[in-house]
Amino acid sequence: MDLNHYIQSGIIESYVLGIATASEVEELHHMRRIYPALNLEIMAVERRIERTALKEAVLPSPYLKERIFQRINWRDEIPPPPGDDHSRYTFINIQSKDGQHITVHRWWRLFFIITFLLSKVCLFFAIYYFLKYQQAQEKKEEEKQRLHTEQVSSLK
Amino acid sequence: MQQTAVHIDEFIITERLIAGDPGAQELVYDHYGPALYSIILQVVGDTRKAEEVLTKTFVKVFKNIHNYKESGNTTLFGWLMRMAREMAVLEAVYKDENEPGTEMVRPDSSLLQRFSNKLPAQRRTIFHLCYYKGLPKEAVARILGIQPEEVMSQLRETMVEFRKFLGE
Known part of the structure; x- marks a missing residue:
């Protein structure tokens, strides 16, 4: 050509x-x-x-230069190491949504512990008073027996 | 050469840009920014958009400066100018994609405007659709209802004339 x-x-x-x-x-x-x-x-x-x-x-507006260089420098910036930018994470709930699980406030844990301990205390007292009652009953029975034998011997 | 006085040393500046020298970046922005802004403004026709395109152009320029060196583009301005116009066309596509045939009123007296004002109506339309809208020749042919070969030959004539116009 x-x-x-x-x-x-x-x-x-x-x-x-x-x-x-x-x-x-x-x-x-x-x-x-x-x-x-x-x-x-x-x-x-x-x-x-x-x-x-x-x-x-044609001169662009004077602030444009700053904006452009901000963007360029921002692009060049090394991303901060992971761990010190928690605020940038979005919380995503990955809990299963199968209807078998419920989510409750943490105060419920304390409530359950107290309820559990209270029930143990109540159980303790229940057994304690039951034994005491049984003892008292036995004593009463003995007393009755003793009175009965005394009566019988005095009649003789 | 008289030109060298007004030009920044392109070889050195390119090397400095590749090294990511902020001083060189500022120098290039200060020297070429307004000229590129004018080119972009002629395509998008709106200052807010033109500023956005100029921003994108410079971000791309500094990121891809090694491409300029490798691609064998001749002058730095030539490369910058083509990139600016390309980015501007992409931006302008969103704006008037509904009416690609309409001619935007460009009251400014820029080089290309002065040149295209001298052209006969159809050749001016072809030039506008190719340069300002960035349309491929086939699309231009469809819009005007003529053959793509006709578009090609008219555009070629226009470019021959542009060569003469530049030499004047």
Whole structure:
């Protein structure tokens, strides 16, 4: 292909503006390898557009620079080691939802322990008083027996 | 060369950018930021969106700077400019995807605007759809009801003219 004709075809401008098709770009890269002088042509077109673009520049609002560099630095930041950023975790309840389990307040644990101990105390007293009662009953029986034998012996 | 005075040394600056030098990043932003902002503004036509696109562009530029070196792109500005326009087109697609045929009113007198104002109506529309909307040639052909080959040849003529226009 005639290089000069190729250059005059407007392919460079099309590439520089970014509107060349993929096959055109591929062809251009192929041509650049064969004719390194083509690079100078591309560079010249880019420089011409650059000069105009710098002249026609529009200043964005001044706070934008800060915002952009904040975002860039934020991206570069090394994430903090795990363990000291609990606040960033979201609590996810992975407890099974099969209807067989219930969730209760922790005060219920204390309530159950107290109830359990109270029941043991009550049981202790129940046995204690039962034995005492039995003893008293036996004593009463003995007394009765003794009185009875005394009565019988006095009658004789 | 006269140009070299206004250009920052691209080779050194690229190496510094690859090394992640914040000073070099600021220098590039200060030097090229406003020019890229203008290019983006012409595509998206709204300052808030243009600022968002400029932000995304610079984040991408600093992240992918090694691509510039490896891809064999010629000038740094050329690479930046194509990336800025590409990002702007992507952003603009969301805005007027319902009416891709309509021509946005661009009252500014930028280089491309001055150039395209000289073009005959159909070639101007083709150029606008390709450059500002980023549409593939086939889509442009469908919108205008002509053959893709016709779009290609008209665009080629337009680019030949653009070459002349730049040389003036």
